[in-house]
Amino acid sequence: MEKRTVFSHKLLPYALLAPQLLVTIVFFYWPAGQAVYQSFLIQDAFGISTEFVWFENYRSLFSDPAYYSALGVTALFSTVVTVLSLSFALILAVEADKSLKGAGIYKTLLIWPYAVAPAVAGVLWLFMFQPSLGVFGKMLNAAGFNWNPYLNSGDAFALVTAAAVWKQISYNFLFFLAGLQSIPKSLIEAAAIDGAGPTRRFWSIVFPMLSPTAFYLLTVNIVYVFFDTFGIIHTVTRGGPAGATTTLVYKVFSDGQAGGDLGTSAAESVILMLIVIGLTALQFRFIERKVTY
Amino acid sequence: MADVVLNLVGKLYAGNIRAVSDVSFAVPDGGFCVLVGPSGCGKSTLLRMIAGLETVTDGEISIAGRVVNRIEPMHRDIAMVFQNYALYPHMSVYDNMAYGLRNRKTPEAEIAARVAEAARILELEPYLKRRPKQLSGGQRQRVAMGRAIVRKPQVFLFDEPLSNLDAKLRGQMRVEIKTLQRQLGVTSVYVTHDQLEAMTLADMLVVMNRGRIEQIGEPLYLYENPATIFVAEFIGAPPMNMIGLDPAVGIPAGLSGAESLPVPPTGAMLGIRPEHLHLDRGDGERGSRLRLELKIDAIEAVGAETYFYGHLGSTGPRLVVREAGRGVVPTDGARAFLADRAHIHLFDKASGRRIEM
Ligand SMILES: Nc1ncnc2c1ncn2[C@@H]1O[C@H](COP(=O)(O)OP(=O)(O)OP(=O)(O)O)[C@@H](O)[C@H]1O
Ligand SMILES: [Mg+2]
Numbered sequence: 001m002e003k004r005t006v007f008s009h010k011l012l013p014y015a016l017l018a019p020q021l022l023v024t025i026v027f028f029y030w031p032a033g034q035a036v037y038q039s040f041l042i043q044d045a046f047g048i049s050t051e052f053v054w055f056e057n058y059r060s061l062f063s064d065p066a067y068y069s070a071l072g073v074t075a076l077f078s079t080v081v082t083v084l085s086l087s088f089a090l091i092l093a094v095e096a097d098k099s100l101k102g103a104g105i106y107k108t109l110l111i112w113p114y115a116v117a118p119a120v121a122g123v124l125w126l127f128m129f130q131p132s133l134g135v136f137g138k139m140l141n142a143a144g145f146n147w148n149p150y151l152n153s154g155d156a157f158a159l160v161t162a163a164a165v166w167k168q169i170s171y172n173f174l175f176f177l178a179g180l181q182s183i184p185k186s187l188i189e190a191a192a193i194d195g196a197g198p199t200r201r202f203w204s205i206v207f208p209m210l211s212p213t214a215f216y217l218l219t220v221n222i223v224y225v226f227f228d229t230f231g232i233i234h235t236v237t238r239g240g241p242a243g244a245t246t247t248l249v250y251k252v253f254s255d256g257q258a259g260g261d262l263g264t265s266a267a268e269s270v271i272l273m274l275i276v277i278g279l280t281a282l283q284f285r286f287i288e289r290k291v292t293y
Numbered sequence: 294m295a296d297v298v299l300n301l302v303g304k305l306y307a308g309n310i311r312a313v314s315d316v317s318f319a320v321p322d323g324g325f326c327v328l329v330g331p332s333g334c335g336k337s338t339l340l341r342m343i344a345g346l347e348t349v350t351d352g353e354i355s356i357a358g359r360v361v362n363r364i365e366p367m368h369r370d371i372a373m374v375f376q377n378y379a380l381y382p383h384m385s386v387y388d389n390m391a392y393g394l395r396n397r398k399t400p401e402a403e404i405a406a407r408v409a410e411a412a413r414i415l416e417l418e419p420y421l422k423r424r425p426k427q428l429s430g431g432q433r434q435r436v437a438m439g440r441a442i443v444r445k446p447q448v449f450l451f452d453e454p455l456s457n458l459d460a461k462l463r464g465q466m467r468v469e470i471k472t473l474q475r476q477l478g479v480t481s482v483y484v485t486h487d488q489l490e491a492m493t494l495a496d497m498l499v500v501m502n503r504g505r506i507e508q509i510g511e512p513l514y515l516y517e518n519p520a521t522i523f524v525a526e527f528i529g530a531p532p533m534n535m536i537g538l539d540p541a542v543g544i545p546a547g548l549s550g551a552e553s554l555p556v557p558p559t560g561a562m563l564g565i566r567p568e569h570l571h572l573d574r575g576d577g578e579r580g581s582r583l584r585l586e587l588k589i590d591a592i593e594a595v596g597a598e599t600y601f602y603g604h605l606g607s608t609g610p611r612l613v614v615r616e617a618g619r620g621v622v623p624t625d626g627a628r629a630f631l632a633d634r635a636h637i638h639l640f641d642k643a644s645g646r647r648i649e650m
Contacts, residue, residue: 194393
C-alpha cells in the first residue's frame with residue numbers, strides 16, 4: 001500500500017521540505033560543486049595564481065602509480081572490512097538471537113564500539129598493538145612474530161583492518177539481530193517439521209530472509225570503509241608505511257592538506273564521489289529487483 | 294497406520310506456568326480429533342507437544358506405538374498447518390510444497406508428481422509459480438494444506454488453520470478439509486476455539502478448560518450429554534440456557550414442574566437447550582413437562598427459525614428459545630414455554646458436574 005498525504009496548501013510541502021533541502025544544499029551540493037570547480041584548476045606552489053586547465057588534473061592523476069596503488073588499497077580494504085564485519089556480526093547476531101542467559105549484557109557490550117569515534121578507536125587499537133608498549137604488540141613480538149605496523153606494510157594493513165572491522169561490527173550486529181527477530185518463529189518451526197536440520201534451516205530460510213538487510217548493510221559498509229575509516233587510518237598509520245594504508249579518501253586528504261595540491265585533491269574527491277554514487281545506484285537497483293518479498 | 298496416544302501429558306513452562314495437566318486420550322488410526330476450548334486453555338501447547346515443538350514435561354506421547362517425547366519434529370513423520378500458514382515467503386508455491394520432500398532427498402521426478410497431484414486436488418495449478426505474497430488468504434491456506442499433504446505424513450496437525458479467513462471461506466474450507474482428510478485417511482489433530490468448526494469436523498471431540506480435559510466423545514454425544522456446566526455452555530450456539538436452583542431460596546418465579554428434580558443441598562443448575570423449549574399453545578397435556586413463563590424482550594425471525602429472548606418470570610435469568618418456522622408473538626408479551634423431561638440437564642452447582650436423572 002502506498003501512503004499518500006494530501007496537503008491543502010500548495011506551499012506547505014515545500015516549506016516542510018526546506019530545512020532538509022537547505023542542509024543538503026549547504027553541506028553536499030555546494031561543496032561538491034566547489035570540488036568539481038577546483039578539480040579544473042591548477043594553483044602555483046605559493047597559492048598566488050590559479051589557472052583553469054580543464055582535465056589536466058585528472059590526466060596527471062591517471063598517470064600516477066601512487067593513485068593506482070590507493071585504488072588497489074581501497075578495493076582490498078573495503079572488501080576485507082565489509083566481508084569480515086558482516087560475517088562476524090551475523091555470527092554474533094545468530095548467537096544473540098538464541099536468547100541465552102545474559103543475552104541483554106551481551107547485546108549491550110556488542111553495541112558499545114559503535115559509540116566510539118573512529119579516531120578514538122584508532123588510538124585504542126594502536127595503544128594495544130604498539131610494538132614496544134602495547135599489550136598485544138609485546139605479546140606478538142614475544143611469541144616470535146616480527147610485529148611492527150610502523151615498518152611492515154602487511155602489519156599496518158592488518159591493524160587498520162582490525163580496528164575498522166571492530167568498529168563496524170556493532171552497527172551490522174544491530175541490523176542483523178533486528179532482521180533475525182523479525183523472521184516469524186513459525187517459519188523456522190515449519191522448516192523443522194519439514195525435515196530441515198539447523199544448518200539447512202539457516203541457509204534455506206533464515207539467510208534468504210536476511211538478504212534485504214544484508215544488501216542494505218553492504219551499501220552502508222562500503223560507504224563506511226570509503227569515508228569513515230579516515231579517522232582510524234589517520235591516527236594509526238597516517239597512510240603509511242609507503243602508502244600501504246593510503247585509501248582514496250586518505251589520499252584526498254594527504255594531497256590536498258599535507259601536499260597543498262588542491263587541484264589534484266579535488267579531482268580525486270570527484271572521482272571518489274562518482275565511484276560511491278555508482279556503487280549505491282547499482283545496489284539499489286539490485287535490491288529493488290531481487291530482494292523484495 | 295498411526296494412532297496418537299497421550300498418557301497423562303502435562304506442560305509446565307519456564308517460570309512455573311502450568312499450561313496443561315493430566316491430559317490422556319487416544320486418537321485411532323485415521324481419526325479426526327478436534328481440541329476445542331476457550332483462549333489460553335492450552336490447546337496449542339498440547340498440539341505443539343505432539344509436533345515436537347515444545348518439550349513434554351509430564352507424561353508420554355506416542356505416535357504409531359512409538360513414544361516420541363524425545364524425538365525431533367522432523368523424525369515424527371507429522372505435518373502441521375499453522376494459523377498464519379508459515380509459508381516460506383522467498384519461495385514459489387511449488388518450492389514451498391517441494392521443500393519438505395527435497396529435505397528428505399526425494400527424487401525430483403517424484404517431487405514433481407506429488408506436487409502436481411496436490412495442486413490438482415487443491416486447485417492450485419495456476420499459482421505454482423507465484424510467491425505466497427501474490428496469493429489471497431484462501432489460496433495461501435490451500436498452499437499450507439498442500440505442503441502438508443505432499444509429504445504423506447502419518448499425522449496431520451492443525452492449529453486454527455481457518456481463523457484468518459472470512460466466514461464464507463471458512464465454511465467452504467471446513468468442508469474441504471473434512472473431505473480431504475476422509476480421502477487420505479490420515480490421522481488428524483485439529484485445534485480450534487470455534488465450536489461450530491469443532492462440531493462439524495470431529496469424529497472425536499476433546500473439550501479443554503484451563504489446561505485440563507473437561508470431556509471427550511463424539512460431538513453429538515457431547516451435545517446431548519454434556520458432563521459439566523462448562524461443556525454445556527461451550528458447545529452449541531446459542532448456548533444452553535442455565536437456571537440456578539437453590540433449595541434454600543426455592544423454585545424461581547415463572548418455573549413450574551421442577552419440584553421433583555434431584556437438587557442437591559448445595560444447589561444445582563438446570564440446563565435447557567434453546568431448541569428444546571416450545572411455545573405452550575395451551576392445547577396439549579402438560580404432563581411431566583417443565584413450564585417456563587418468560588417475559589419476552591425481543592424476537593428475531595431469521596426465516597427458517599425464530600428466536601425469542603426473554604427473562605424467566607420477568608426478573609429471572611435471561612433465556613433464549615429457538616422455534617422452527619415463524620412464531621407470531623407480540624414483543625413485550627409474556628409467554629409460556631414447555632420443555633420435555635428427556636431434554637433437560639441438571640448439574641451440581643458446587644462441582645459443575647452432571648447429575649444423572
Ligand atoms: N512459551 C510460553 N511460556 C510461558 N507460558 C506460555 C507459553 N506459551 C503459552 N503459555 C501459556 O500457556 C497457556 C496455554 O497457552 P496456549 O497457547 O496453549 O493456549 P490456546 O488454548 O492455544 O489459546 P488460543 O486459543 O488463544 O490460541 C496460556 O496461559 C499461555 O499464557
Ligand atoms: Mg492457540
